[in-house]
Amino acid sequence: MLALTLSFMLVEVIVGHMTHSLALIADAFHMLSDTLALIVGLTSVKVSDELYITAGTLNLTMVVNH
Numbered sequence: 001m002l003a004l005t006l007s008f009m010l011v012e013v014i015v016g017h018m019t020h021s022l023a024l025i026a027d028a029f030h031m032l033s034d035t036l037a038l039i040v041g042l043t044s045v046k047v048s049d050e051l052y053i054t055a056g057t058l059n060l061t062m063v064v065n066h
């Protein structure tokens, strides 16, 4: 997911620059914030020792206490 988001961001920056599309460049930086959010989420999951379940296409992470 992280690699996919980052590669989409790179494609959007390149194509946005080629076509002078501010919308694509703006969305590329949106993808950068998505990537940072994913890093924060993955880090928090790794830091916690609890069991977790990844569900659905929104990549929602649910911490389960057991």
Ligand SMILES: [Zn+2]
Pocket (backbone or CB within 6 Å): 030, 031, 034
């Ligand atoms: Zn987003």
